[in-house]
Amino acid sequence: MKKQWIADASLLAVAFVWGATFVVVQNAISFLEPLSFNAVRFWLAGIFLLAWLFLFHRSSLQAFNRSLLLAGIWMGLWLFSGYALQTIGLLYTTSSKAGFITGLSVVLVPLFSFLFLKQKPTANAVFGAIIATFGLYFLTMNGGDWSINRGDLFVFFCALSFAMHIIVTGKYSSHHPTFLLTVTQIFTVAVMCSVFAFIFEDGTKMWDIAILQQQQVWTALLVTSLLATAAAFLIQTNFQKYTTPARVALIFAMEPVFAAVTAYIWAGERLSTAGIIGCIGILLGMIISELPISFMERKTIVE
Template identity: 60%
Template sequence: MKHSLAADFSLLMVALVWGATFVLVQNAIAFLEPFSFNFVRFALAAVLLFLWLFLFERTQLTKASVPLLKSGFILGLLLFIGYAFQTMGLELTSSSKTGFITGMSVVMVPLFSIVYFRQRLGFNALAGVIAAAAGLYFMTMTDINSLNLGDGLVFICAIAFALHIVMTGKFSSQYPALLLTTVQISTVAVLSGISSFLFEGWENAFNPKVLLSGSVLSALLITSILATAAAFLIQTNFQKHTTATRVALIFAMEPVFAAVTGYLWAGDRLSYSAIFGCCMIFAGMILAEMPGELPKGFRKIFILPEKKGADREA
């Protein structure tokens, strides 16, 4: 129980960092294009992780294996797909719809966990997912109207992020966290670099005038250290002590933290519906932490035959 609470709190801090750095990233990509920004961000994080690995956790290097490299590559690929399709979708749809559709990964995670791992879905977890999904809608409903191609691209992003959470839960208990995270982050850096070369003005990723400008440098340093190296190491290390559904609900707090920091730092204003949505997301996260079982009438729908060893409740 103590491990689970520590894991949930640590993951909540990750969501806080991601939400708090949203404004920084938004300002930085006005000067450095998204793939280029992610290339530098994830490359710096990969270097930091490798240095820590080499200097303080060198014994983990002896545990490197083909299965670990494949697992790290899968996680990195899913993470890259999420960022890439979110970026492409943002060019064709609104930020409000992007936030809502991306946040729907909170609904996809328990569904993937049920189908893939045959995990039991607790009643409070189900209620928490519904509350969080409703909260995401109320936060962004002012711009939800007809669907377009951009929405479809962002939906692929949501699937990728949901699968990333689910697969992190699978791999995190099998391999050393630091080594697995280093491979994952390095994969995102390489794929972002290739995409920058193919689709953007990649020269800016090596232009000192751009990299050393105030908004870009501060965003790169904060996101590479806190929002990437530390955040994904924490997720990989602690997700083994909780469930994928709880992780998804905790990460649904990211837009809440983004809204709060936007209000405090950038002078953004929150509508009454957005405030209500924030409260719904928070209530969903708290509800999922409470003990409870699924009523008997729902068990045939939400509980599938379990695979051997799959005894955690989502």
């Protein structure tokens, strides 16, 4: 139980970093397009982790094999598809709808855990996921448009991808060394982002010195590559083995809450009443999922 609490707290810290860096990333992609930005971000993170690996964890290279390589690539492909589909979807839909639809991974992960891992979610996890989903709606939609367009479909497949990334990370993290698995995953995303940046964007901007020298860009790249990528995915890969995918999804649902709070502090953005209700709903859903025994299980024990 202690390891699970430490794991959950560490993953919550990851969600905080992702939410807190939303503002700096938003400023940076006004200079460097999203796929190009993520390509540079993941290359920097991968190079940093690779250097750290050779300096301090060289002995772990002996565990590198075909099975680990395929697992890392598989994790990286799901992670990349999540980023890419969200980026394409945002061309055709609103940020608020994209935020809500992406957050549906909170509901998808318990379902996928049951289908692919045969892990039956607790009543707490199901109830918490439902409450968090309503919270996501209030936080991101704020009475927005419910009509469906092609951008929404792209973002829905993005949610599927992020959900599958949590599932496969949980599956492989307990079978392979954390550092090697993380490095392989990150380099996979870097390569894929680079390829698709040249297909959908002006990929040459990735090494345009004039753009990279912009303070908003290099600051965002430094923060996201070290904290939101290298450290964050290293923590997720290491600690997810001690908790369930459903709990991970609920913890990561706190990302938009942290984004809203940091936007309020640093950018002066104000949350509406609906947004405040949404934040409370997400937090409540996460707390319910963390209760040590489900309401349904407790009722069965009493009977």
